[in-house]
Amino acid sequence: MKNIFNIPKTFFGFLLASILFWLLINLSKEYTVEIAIDTVYTNLSIEKTIIETPIKKIPLLIKGSGFKLISTSFSNDQVVLNLEKANRKKDVHYYFYAEKLQSEVQSQLKSGIELISIQKDTIPLKIGTLHSKEVPLITNLDINFKLGHDLSSPVIVKPNTVLISGEESLLKNISFLELEPINLDNVAKNIKINASINTPPNIKPNITSAEISVFVDKFTEGEIEISVSIKNAPKEINIFPKKVKIIYKVGLKNFNKVDANLFKIECDYNQVKNNKATYLTPKLTELPDSISVVRIVPKKIDFLIHN
Structure with missing residues (x-):
């Protein structure tokens, strides 16, 4: 016969209470840990621009109770750095000196969290002077x-140009901007689409973004004779x-508008x-x-020069 163990419910109550008591004791203790905190940069001068994406997270060594550290790990805390206080090294190179940021960062941490140190000597930045220029937009259809x-x-x-702004060294290599790639299949009518x-x-x-207009027509072949x-x-x-x-393709709506006076065929005697x-x-x-020309017939013209 199988033995049946009857565990009293009070046992589970004592077990749960013991676990909670153990957690309370340990979470009340202080710990020193390293975290990486999100960093936001503010107060960029209107005539300046950040050239390269700066450090997004700063490593900090902090101390606090287990309760405080757990709440910090589950919150979306961030440190805000004022770009007006950045030190300039040379040209576009700037930096924050970590030791001088100590009190500023401490003031932005949760109550009960002590900042031991910032785990970087400096926080580098590249800040350039803002310039602008206009460039054409190119489709990618x-x-x-x-x-x-x-x-x-x-x-x-529409519009067919865009005004772009950025650091001068970045702008000088840009002669146009391309619209996002778009694939169109089985097209038989006019289309208007927005493209990023x-x-x-x-x-x-x-x-x-810009608006792209594609004009489509049903085409037919035509032919016309032109003097050389x-x-x-x-x-x-x-x-x-x-x-x-001249054998050509033309949309049906323009077929009756094609006239010999609209064409000119030339031969250059310098070729000879x-x-x-x-x-x-x-x-x-x-x-x-x-129209789009399919071919010219004939492709060669004979000549005769009279002495």
Whole structure:
């Protein structure tokens, strides 16, 4: 037969009371421990900027009762350092001398916590003079169009520039800022989207996002004949053919606006003199913004010079 042990409830009561009594005795004792406390920097002059992220936590050696130390470990205490009191070493290099911070840090700790020492000799900083400049915004779009569709005009960004502020040495290497990457699939109509500005560390933009407008149209192919002109040519020259055919893509809404007067095809006779070529190459020097050229036919122009 199995033995059944009946443990009196009073036993558990004495056990719990003993544990609580032991905790009270030990937590009443004083202990010396090291903690890392969050650090906040204030009173930065309006014409100054912090170049590199300074130390976020300062190691402190503190003493206090177990109760005080436990409450400190579970609280969100922080030490505030006044940047107006920072010492300048040279150029952009500043520092706080730990020994001089002793009383200031002590005053910000909880009552009953004694600061033994700051476990660093100095707290370094880099503070530069604030400068500003305007740079363009560049899109980072990956667009896949629905079959037969394409951009009907260049993508527009509003605003297309951003005013950035920061230390001069950081600004001089920035010639533009890029918008966040955006992927668009199966696009068949106009789109407007907001995109965040990717900003380097320690640089402040006057705006954080911009609006991107993507204009889309269904495209079709068209063709048109254009007369060929010659530049840098001798007086007596004949070319064959005198016209070329331009095959182009255009959005349906602009199809009827395409006119031969909007195009210009040129051949440069210097091509023959410089490269000893036996033919001229037609090049499109003027065209409407609404079209994209597929090809020019023919690609070579024959010529004949009369003596």
